Amino acid sequence: MIRLYKIQEAQLKEIDVESFKDHLDEATWIDLYQPTEHEERLIENLLNINIPTRDEMHEIELSSRLYKRNNTVFTTFVMTTNVNTSTPESHAVTFVLHHKHLITIRYVDVAPFNACPTKLKSQKEDYRQGSSIFAWMLEEITDQLADILENIAHAIEKTSLEIFNSQNGVTVSQVNFKKILSAIGTYQNLLSKSQESLFGLTRVVSFIAGTSYFEGAYEHKSIQLTKQDLPPLIEHATFLSNKINFLLDATLGMINIEQNAIIKIFSVAAVVFLPPTLIASAYGMNFTAMPELHWSFGYPMALILMVLSAFLPYKFFKHKGWL
Structure with a gap:
């Protein structure tokens, strides 16, 4: 044009x-x-x-x-x-x-x-x-x-x-x-x-x-x-x-x-639940000679140990300011 x-x-x-x-x-x-x-x-x-x-x-x-x-x-x-x-x-x-x-x-x-x-x-x-x-x-x-x-x-x-x-x-x-x-x-x-x-x-x-x-x-x-x-x-x-x-x-x-914050949550969760998993694994073994196996307080003691082993790492991370 x-x-x-x-x-x-x-x-x-x-x-x-x-x-x-x-x-x-x-x-x-x-x-x-x-x-x-x-x-x-x-x-x-x-x-x-x-x-x-x-x-x-x-x-x-x-x-x-x-x-x-x-x-x-x-x-x-x-x-x-x-x-x-x-x-x-x-x-x-x-x-x-x-x-x-x-x-x-x-x-x-x-x-x-x-x-x-x-x-x-x-x-x-x-x-x-x-x-x-x-x-x-x-x-x-x-x-x-x-x-x-x-x-x-x-x-x-x-x-x-x-x-x-x-x-x-x-x-x-x-x-x-x-x-x-x-x-x-x-x-x-x-x-x-x-x-x-x-x-x-x-x-x-x-x-x-x-x-x-x-x-x-x-x-x-x-x-x-x-x-x-x-x-x-x-x-x-x-x-x-x-x-x-x-x-x-x-x-x-x-x-x-933001990605690191998400990964940190998974990392802390893994560390917190690792000790209870270890305790549960130990008492989950089927050996005959286990003192706590026939103990009436064995099950409550295992539960208390798992709760404490998860709570203590959580409090430690909280104290350090990592959470």
């Missing part, structure tokens, strides 16, 4: 796709969403550029993601999607600056793209060309990543309280550690994808800041602001990653403590 937008009266307005060939020079933003091969070839022929294929967009070499050809700037980085689900995803998105045009190639629905036409109407900045829209999108993507980190931080804090604090009479044995482990895995998955986006965004901003497309007042100011925001976000993401690792270790430690 091809969508074209032009800047008119400080607003971004969509151009009729049926007649876009005649108005291509007016287009400021050309959005290729899940483009077919025919649509890619059409734009390439009209603008005389080479659009990267989907496979080329996923190459991880820096030279394949950030490069410049004949004053046309190509940038590709990974964006995080499905952030509000348990299965967030990462998808490569390409931005091409060609003269006054911004060309975007994407194969997934991304929030900043959908919000762009509406949000730009409320902005008072002077948007003149595709680089202006690109600068605004970078700010919007940075804000989205900051929101993701904030949500992860709140979720981590809630999980931390659930692990370490027993609230409303809930004991450690009643905490659902399986659910907590699943939640920690979800946080880490989303955080790692967000970090990948932050690293890619940092490289893109550093690369395009030195190009002629961002020499305008708004473009320069916007890109410098984004450049300042990214390092603190990366540091915060690293902090959150360390905290998630700590919570994972703590959760596994709590599980081990």
